[in-house]
Amino acid sequence: MATEARSKRLEFGDFQTPLELALEVTVHLAHQGFRPRSILEPTCGRGAFLLAALEQFPQIEQAVGVDINSQYLSELGHATCSDARVSLIQSDCFTTDWRALVLSLPQPVLILGNPPWVTSSRLGVLGSANAPQRDARAVKSGIEALTGKSNFDVSEWLLRSWIEAIEGVDARLVMLVKSSVARRLMLHLPITLGATYRPIAATKHFGAAVSACVFDVYPGGPPALSFRGLLVSNPSDFARRANLAADSPTPWRSGIKHDASKVLELTPQRTSFKNGLGEVVELEETYLYPLLKSSDLSHKSAPTPRRTLLATQRKPGESTDQLSVTAPQTWDYLERHSAILDARASSIYRRAPRFGIFGVGPYSFSPWKVATSCLHKKLQFHAIGPHNGKPVVFDDTCAFLSFEGREEAIEAAWLLNSQPAAEFLQALIFWDSKRPLTIEILRTLSIGALRDNQD
Numbered sequence: 001m002a003t004e005a006r007s008k009r010l011e012f013g014d015f016q017t018p019l020e021l022a023l024e025v026t027v028h029l030a031h032q033g034f035r036p037r038s039i040l041e042p043t044c045g046r047g048a049f050l051l052a053a054l055e056q057f058p059q060i061e062q063a064v065g066v067d068i069n070s071q072y073l074s075e076l077g078h079a080t081c082s083d084a085r086v087s088l089i090q091s092d093c094f095t096t097d098w099r100a101l102v103l104s105l106p107q108p109v110l111i112l113g114n115p116p117w118v119t120s121s122r123l124g125v126l127g128s129a130n131a132p133q134r135d136a137r138a139v140k141s142g143i144e145a146l147t148g149k150s151n152f153d154v155s156e157w158l159l160r161s162w163i164e165a166i167e168g169v170d171a172r173l174v175m176l177v178k179s180s181v182a183r184r185l186m187l188h189l190p191i192t193l194g195a196t197y198r199p200i201a202a203t204k205h206f207g208a209a210v211s212a213c214v215f216d217v218y219p220g221g222p223p224a225l226s227f228r229g230l231l232v233s234n235p236s237d238f239a240r241r242a243n244l245a246a247d248s249p250t251p252w253r254s255g256i257k258h259d260a261s262k263v264l265e266l267t268p269q270r271t272s273f274k275n276g277l278g279e280v281v282e283l284e285e286t287y288l289y290p291l292l293k294s295s296d297l298s299h300k301s302a303p304t305p306r307r308t309l310l311a312t313q314r315k316p317g318e319s320t321d322q323l324s325v326t327a328p329q330t331w332d333y334l335e336r337h338s339a340i341l342d343a344r345a346s347s348i349y350r351r352a353p354r355f356g357i358f359g360v361g362p363y364s365f366s367p368w369k370v371a372t373s374c375l376h377k378k379l380q381f382h383a384i385g386p387h388n389g390k391p392v393v394f395d396d397t398c399a400f401l402s403f404e405g406r407e408e409a410i411e412a413a414w415l416l417n418s419q420p421a422a423e424f425l426q427a428l429i430f431w432d433s434k435r436p437l438t439i440e441i442l443r444t445l446s447i448g449a450l451r452d453n454q455d
């Protein structure tokens with residue numbers, strides 16, 4: 001596909017659903033005994049869901065398809081031209097009055113389809129404005145608050161507005177979405193609505209390497225079980241292990257964020273270091289620490305640091321100016337690579353001291369840690385002591401607890417690797433997430449309760 005056509009496709013989240021998948025979804029609804037009187041397919045494109053629903057629910061009195069793309073609407077118009085129940089509307093989904101449209105249809109209404117799966121930051125890169133406009137007056141909870149975030153999923157904004165549109169109406173919303181979006185939405189459903197979600201093979205149907213599902217929201221549907229703002233993935237295990245929940249957050253931390261691995265991560269040589277640009281450099285020891293990354297922590301065996309991190313600060317916001325005096329070779333090295341360091345894209349660096357890093361504090365330099373990878377699809381905790389006399393630090397794909405003494409760290413790692421801990425954590429983990437284990441999940445587990453509750 002030509003580059004321009006490809007970027008247009010990404011901008012409009014234009015991945016048409018195969019009819020076979022749309023039929024599978026409607027057959028499932030029919031088997032459950034659901035009989036809509038009308039259907040609405042927002043962002044309908046070529047209308048796979050509209051066509052599948054017309055086939056599956058012959059009693060339908062009205063069917064409406066809405067899309068911005070006139071070409072798709074005219075194709076769909078041809079495919080449904082003899083059917084007087086069908087009306088097609090060309091409209092921008094971000095400004096359409098969905099509530100008014102839903103209320104104009106015979107109930108029960110079935111709203112089904114597949115919204116554009118695109119994030120606002122991706123749209124920014126594409127230079128596209130195909131997103132809801134931020135309402136500067138009303139950055140509050142709900143859908144307006146989403147547009148105030150630096151990055152949000154456009155499909156999440158749309159689903160929130162469709163959920164608002166069906167509140168108090170005899171209607172059901174069935175949409176293909178990323179699983180992460182469905183899970184966030186489940187935590188914010190109005191009290192009268194519940195939801196289920198079933199995984200789909202997104203790679204097979206859309207060539208998208210992402211976990212996706214059929215998200216089904218309806219009045220009286222099963223309510224989501226959550227714990228401290230986290231969706232519970234396994235309610236029965238969670239109920240069984242609820243006595244392991246911490247009364248107050250356990251002090252897990254993320255590793256150091258620096259976004260300049262080519263400059264700040266070094267491979268030790270015999271008497272010098274090699275950076276990610278292939279340069280051999282000599283630096284003072286003062287700001288160098290052995291580094292472990294999530295890949296090092298994913299193995300069963302005790303990890304040994306292969307890299308060294310140049311940690312320019314010891315606490316958040318600390319001035320880096322003194323490096324020119326305390327470690328002139330290091331300062332000179334940083335200045336020589338300032339083009340890379342100063343160009344770090346995240347806005348956090350713009351407000352920080354020059355060459356600064358994040359996720360650093362006294363806890364980063366305590367001698368003992370218990371650490372785990374947040375990226376890998378298994379639970380594995382390691383007690384890590386000093387390496388060559390220096391505390392080991394971690395990158396931001398790891399989480400860790402700090403300890404002064406070896407015994408405490410070894411005991412904590414043993415407790416965290418136990419069966420009760422695994423059951424508690426797994427009841428809150430969704431393994432298909434990009435980052436299955438989060439600091440928020442880890443903070444809910446009490447080490448003290450684990451000690452008291454070994455089977």
Ligand SMILES: C[S@@+](CC[C@H](N)C(=O)[O-])C[C@H]1O[C@@H](n2cnc3c(N)ncnc32)[C@H](O)[C@@H]1O
Nearest residue numbers: 012015016017043044045067068069092093114
């Ligand atoms: C993922 S495709 C899904 C199409 C169809 N629902 C299906 O399942 O095959 C997303 C659709 O959203 C439409 N779209 C993108 N931006 C839109 C906008 N601002 N307003 C209305 N439709 C839009 C695209 O034209 C495209 O047809």
